[in-house]
Amino acid sequence: MTDLIPVFDGHNDTLMKLxxxxxxxxxxxxxxxxxxxxxxxxxxxxxxxxxxxxxxIFPPPLEDAPMRTTAPATNEPMAPELSRADAIVSTTGMASILLRLERSGALSVCRSAADIRRAMAAGSLATVFHIEGAEAIDTDLAELDVLHAAGLRSLGIVWSRPNAFGHGVPFRLNSTPDTGPGLTDAGKALVRACNELGIMIDLSHLNEKGFRDVASLSTAPLVATHSNVHALCPHARNLTEWQLGAIRDSNGMVGLNFATGFLREDGRMDPNTGLEVMVRHIDALIEALGEDRVGFGSDFDGATIPAAIGDVSGLPNLIDALLEKGYGRELVEKIAWKNWVAALERSIG
Known part of the structure; x- marks a missing residue:
């Protein structure tokens, strides 16, 4: 195993677990x-x-659906909407946990790329406050100001369900992301407000028409924190050639999702998935986006991941797989952390 290369990751759901x-x-x-x-x-x-x-911070459904071990269907239904009242409870609860972890010295909540660099240099876990699904935010966007003041710097407008701002994609195999209408007027106002506040917009669960709306409205780079390549795994959650091109042209960023259902061509949530499948997606992302716009977006604590990684302690196994494939150390360091820090600097300062 090589000397540890640090990893800055685009997405995890550990706060929900806590x-x-x-x-x-x-x-x-x-x-x-x-x-x-x-x-x-x-x-x-x-x-x-x-x-x-x-x-x-992911406002979970009131009742968790059972984890699939088979591939989703081609007509998989959309998850139901979540009320704002329920979303506020869970969003506030997870934000409190994050801030208490910072007070305990377990991590640093970073509000800029400079903060991330300082935390990493000091050996503190560099954490960006992200929300996946904006159900807790009112359409007047007053709550957005409060969350921004608390440290929010990255926002996924939707999870894979509709809300007041737009429509997510269902967990559907052999489907494009073109599964519903675009952003609502409130969603378009949310995009503009995020641009003004310096909050990065995450497109990972957004459907194609919503993606196009963000691309036409946003003045910031387009980012998908935890998505893969649709040409290799035809899942509605993955990015098509057009979407990858739009991200590249905006000088944006994509984080490789470790969820096996978004890696495998058959869409199975199967931990017996080799690292070569992940490397294949990295190859395709680099071909589509260039070496400076690709990173990791693990989905740790929110997905079935390859057993060869297992948990966060197994990240060196993926690093070694990239090195063994012939990626030079400089490129691996870009993918592992440098590209994310640079992308956040372009998005949040």
Whole structure:
């Protein structure tokens, strides 16, 4: 195994795991060690060279759907809407956990690329406050100001369900992302407000018409924090050739999603998925976007990932796979962390 190359990651759902845990001391659970079935805690992060990333606040459905082990259907339905009242409760709860972790010294909430660099240099987990699904935000956008003041710097307008701002894509195999209408008027206002505040917009769960709306409205680079290549895995969550071209032309960024259902051609959520499948998507992303616009967007603690990685401590296995493929160390460091920091600098300052 090579010397540890630090990783700054585009997406994880660890805050949701902590929020849903019955353990009252969330800070201790993260700092001392979480259940082995989880993917991220501080000891394992240090072992794997995980230097930080976008920590997502995801307002979960009221009742979790069972995890699939087979591929989704071609007519998979959209997840139902979530009320704003329910979303506010979970969003506030997870934001509180993130801020308490910072107060405990477990991580640093970073509001700029310079903050990320300082945290990494100091050996502190560099964390960007991200929301996946804007259900907690009112259409007058007053809540957006409050969240921005609390540290919000990255926002996915939708998860894979509709809300007041737009429509997500269903978890549907053999489907393009063209699955519904574009942004609402409130969604278009949200894009403009994020541009003004310096909040990065994440396109990962947005459908194609919504993507086109953001591309036509936004003055910031187009970013998909955790998405893969539709030509290699024909899932509605993955990016088509047109979308990849739009991201490239905006000097944006894509983070490779480790979820096996978005990696495998058959869409199966199967941990027995080789690292070569991940490398194949990295190859395709670099071909489409160039070497400066590709990174990782693991979806740790929110997906079935390859057993060869297992959890955050297994990140060096993916790093080694890229090196063994012939990627030079300079390029691997770009993919592992430098490209994300540069993309955030272009988006949030």
């Amino acid at each position: 929020y849903q845990s019955a353990e009252p001391d969330k800070e201790k659970l993260f700092v001392k060690g979480s259940p082995s079935s989880w993917h991220i805690d501080l000891p394992r992060a240090r072992k794997g060279g995980f230097a930080g990333g976008m920590f997502a």
